[in-house]
Amino acid sequence: MSESKMNLDGQDVTFQEGETVLEVARRLGTFVPTLCWDERLEPFGSCRLCVVEVEGHRMPASSCTLGAAEGMVVRTGSDKLRKMQSTLVEMVLSENPGDECPRCRDLGSCEVHDLATEFKVGRNRFLGATSNASMDDSNPFLLRDYDRCISCYRCVRICDEVEADHAITMTGRGWNKGIATAFDGLLMGSDCTLCGQCIYTCPTGALADKKMVNQGSVPGEIEVTRSVCPYCGTGCSINLHSRDGKMIGVTPVLGGPVNAGALCVKGQFGFDFVNSDDRLTRPLIRKQGKLTPVSWNEALDYTASRLKSIKADHGPKAFYAIASGRAPGESAYMLQKFTRAVMNSNQIDNCSRG
Amino acid sequence: MKTGIEVKDPVTDGILDRLMEQPAPFLEVLHAIQDHHGYLPEPALRQVAERFKIPISDLYGTVTFYHYFQLEPKPIPDIRICENSACCLHDLDAISREVVDVDLGVAHSGQVEKISCPGRCDMPVPILIGEKFFHGARAGAVENMTAATMPLPPETGLEECLFRDIRDGIDTLAGALSHGAWESPKLAASDPQEVLAQMNESGLTGRGGAGFPTGVKWEAVRSETRGPKYIICNADESEVGCFKDRLLMAHSPHAMLEGMACAGLVTGAKIGIVYLRWEYPEILESLQVAIDEATQAGLLGDDVCGTGRPFRIVIRRGAGAYICGEETSLLNSLEGKHPFPREKPPFPTTHGLFDLPTVVNNVETFCAVPAILEKGGAWFQALGLGENAGTRVFSVSGDISHPGNYEVPVGTSLRELLQTYAGGTPDGKAIQGVTMAGISGGFVGAADLDVALDPGSLTELGAMLGAGGIIVHDETRCMIQAARESMHFLAQESCGKCFPCRIGTVRVTELLDELIEHSAGNPVIRDNPLEELADLEEVLGETSACGLGLAAPFITRTMKKYWPDVVQDYIDGQSAKNPGKGDSVE
Secondary structure: OOOOOEEEEEEEEEOOOOOEHHHHHOOOOOOOOOOOOOOOOOOOOOOOOOEEEEOOOOOOOOOOOOOOOOOOOEEEOOOOHHHHHHHHHHHHHOOOOOOOOOOOOOOOOOOOHHHHHHHHOOOOOOOOOOOOOOOOOOOEEEEEOOOHOOOOHHHHHHHHHHOOOOOOOEEOOHHOEEEEEHHHHOOHHHHOOOOOOHHHOOOOOOOEEEOOOHHHHOOOOOEEEEEOOOOOOOOOOOEEEEOOOOEEEEEOOOOOOOOOOOOOHHHHHOOOHHHHOOOOOOOOOEOOOOEEEOHHHHHHHHHHHHHHHHHHHHHHHHOOOOOOOOOOOHHHHHHHHHHHHHHHOOEEEEHOOO | OOOOOOOOOOOHHHHHHHHHHOOOHHHHHHHHHHHHHOOOHHHHHHHHHHOOOOOHHHHHHHHOOOOOOOOOOOOOEEEEEEEOHHHHHOHHHHHHHHOOOOOOOOOOOOOOEOOOOOOOOOOOOOOOOOOOEEEEEOOEOOOOOOOOOOOOOOOOOOOOOOOOOOOOOOOOOHHHOOOOOOOOHHHHHHHHHHHHHHHHHHHOOOOOOOOOHHHHHHHHHHOOOOOOOOEEEEEEEOOOOHHHHHHHHOOOHHHHHHHHHHHHHHHOEEEEEEEEOOOOOHHHHHHHHHHHHHHOOOEOOOOOOOOOOOOEEEEEEEOOOHHOOOOHHHHHHHHHOOOOOOOOOOOOOOHHHHHHOOEEEHHHHHHHHHHHHHHOOOHHHHHHHOOOEEEEEEEEEEEEEOOOOEEOOOOOOOHHHHHHHHHOOOOOOOOOEEEOOOOOOOOOEHHEEEEEEEEEEHOOOOOOOOOEEEEEEOOOOOHHHHHHHHHHHHHHHHOOOOHHHHHHHHHHHHHHHHHHHOOOOOOOOOOOOOHHHHHHHHHHHHHHHOOOHHHHHHHHHHHHHHHHHHHHHHHOOOOOOOEEEEOOOO
């Protein structure tokens, strides 16, 4: 295959068929600001921050929607482009009420804040009407506060393109645009699965993990541990966030080989059991009607004797095994082997089949 | 809400059964439901979503985009009154007060709501109740409403193309046939190359404003191998100050239908769709009659004009959205998608309706085709002045003696159009400036009234010819206010997708409001209004995603060019003693 070449900021660079100019630039470490772009989504071309100058084009082009082409000559960082990008960031800052910017909500990441810092601008110019679109949503996990929304529609698009849930949509038009479920209902009454994907593509604090709100400003270092979600056998990569040995939240790993940044409601939000007081920490046997802590040896001996006597008294058909969906394949194999070879029963099932 | 029992609306099911197999049925289905119920009930929308396989959330969002789809029942309609550039030259507050008590023979709620331009700037001020328009409301005389008039014969005696028989009753099929209508499809079927040659020789370019050569567009679609192809007539004329397509469709519908049929026969498309703006209900009726008559006469349908080739035309109504006049938004609207503009390329010629090769032309463009094919491309070309090809229709409104549409040779001077054709200002006041392209083309001030009306000459002045709408402002008008009204319209009609336009049009409107209030005594004024304005103009004009935002700076840049002293007076907090002459200072 012949190599295709284009010129980026004076350097001849190679590109793959189908790459956009933005992808080429980012791959080479060139700074091109974006707000509506997410590598998992189709290019949308709405924030216009990624504009570049293309030789032969009368006007700057948005690099996220511009396919690289043989012989194309592109400049990314002229003074004129930087000035327009800087103005655009100021315009974005002006759109929402409040202080400096649509500030971070949970762990302290906000793309608008980062760009405001990069371009050394604040919420000083172009001030006028603000979006004033805040809304309560009574669900337990996702905080929705459109006072900080910049209308990049990454949440709508990840819900459509990646999750295929189509729970939320763009409403209205122009300044009176919004993001809503069908007929403006709550998330819990919509097709939302509360997977939390919208939170992790949102470039501001408009969407946040309710459990992690303000965690970025609590003193003490947050430790991030890469792990695998314990819920089902899929094996989604997650980052566990903890402070002082206590879990405070889960975030998806964008480069996770199985999930590529996706998680479901359980993996995303269902970690309360880790620090729960109700959590079992040792085996219990009911003695005289009361659950009593015992040693592992006692528990295993007791279970083995009961299984033997059930089989002896009632036959193998009295035994029915249900494997946990959280167990890995090896454990599930062992359980069916045990059920068939030891208990002589073919009655085996898995909770995921429900 | 997921409920156990879904109550289905049998009316909606019937509508869906009837229309689903029709071309691009989406908008028609919604209108049919709304026509029946008076609004779009939730169960009906859920049925529509299911049949179209559109997520219900997306359908809901799309419906909320349009001005005239209603989600709540409203048995008694409000009074709607146009608030845009040509109409706000009249006392809208007084009209709003008075109209409530005038018996117009239609029940209304007594509530008055301002709406975006419904394309009746020649009959200000239009009032809409339900789906009925009343025209010519004036303060103190709201009941004396008048309807549209036929274009005046040209004082110059110059030959016309589009209007040549328009005063002779060609709105009926019989009238059109007696003037030689419906001859050109035979040529289009037998010798499409000849048609393309004539079109190219004529120099006809897109009259919606973009000015792309029509013959080249048809040739591109003809050469595509994928299909089915579509011919779309963009009748979503929605810019303030533009009402030429309304007149052409009312009085010369067969020229447009014939032009579409030719495009179909040349390119191989079998279906034509007229995307008609919702605000023209009377055209919906008369155009449907014209289509039905032509179909019954065998001029459209399975055997177009005896050629043995099929071509049928359907009307699809918009629902109130200026952006749907942008051709890729229009395509999304027809498909039932959120009507944001698409990224170009690809262009509609290769990836148009349902991603298939599509011709999208303006009403006036199609109307010019039959005459070109009858008299030859060279004839049309020669109608223009100098290097310019052909004629075009201008809509003139505002402070003018005879508001209306005028067909003039391309290259005619603006002054001649305003003075000779349209009779100048009604009371002899001096013209201070006019808007161009409707409003998005900025202003031409008094100093430049001799400019030739061709795209290049206007571009040289820093303005834009566009779709040929011109609103005249006499010497008593405040041009800062005029700029504000233009920008306000764009802000109202911005689709909201791209950041520069969504935020920029609102911010420029606010900045102009601030200047106007400051000149009237409000002490508040930002530190560097002109610097902020220039920065907004730059971002709007260079980074916006479609023509709406890209054109917006024409307005304020020409305002500053022609009325710099007034702008400075306003910044200094003084009301301009002399509103300015519109002399260019560069």
